[in-house]
Amino acid sequence: MKHTTIDDCKLIDLRKISDPRGNLTPVEGAQDIPFDIKRVYYLYDVPSGQSRGGHAHKELQQLIVAANGSFTITLHDGQNKRSYTLNRPYQGLLIVPGIWRVLDDFSSGAVLLCLASEHYEEADYIRNYREFKKYKR
Ligand code: TYD
Helix, strand or coil: CCCCCCCCCEEEEEEECCCCCCCCCCCCCCCCCCCCEEEEEECCCCCCCCEEEEEEEEECCCCEEECCCCCCEECCCCEEEEEEEEECCEHHHHHHCCCCCEECCCCCCCEEEECCCCCCCCCEECCHHHHHHHHHH
């Protein structure tokens, strides 16, 4: 999807079921988020100062949650950019297709949880920023 912008991405407040035994946040595909979940992955043990991401997807949508700790996600649509700091396990950032993202400023112990709308497919990635700019034109 070429014509998306960073305004199509948004923070989603997830439910938080508070409990003296420990809190719980459920995420139901197609209910709490606008897609069915085909894949889950998580990033952890990110060394201080490292960055991840640096790509866009053509079709995949995802919800990114800081399951622990914090990190910054910078979104770029070829024209505008916006950064979000995620630091609550009951808040997710919805990233639509066609958005370049960079993830950095990982705190010690940060765990990034990603719920994705598609299985892993390298052909869905745009990994070159110049190619991304061309794709968005
Ligand atoms: P990549 O998506 O490039 O990581 P990031 O954008 O977070 O820096 O993935 C890194 C490597 O992991 C790449 O070789 C592909 C592999 N990978 C999978 O095999 N399955 C997956 O679901 C993901 C996300 C990555």
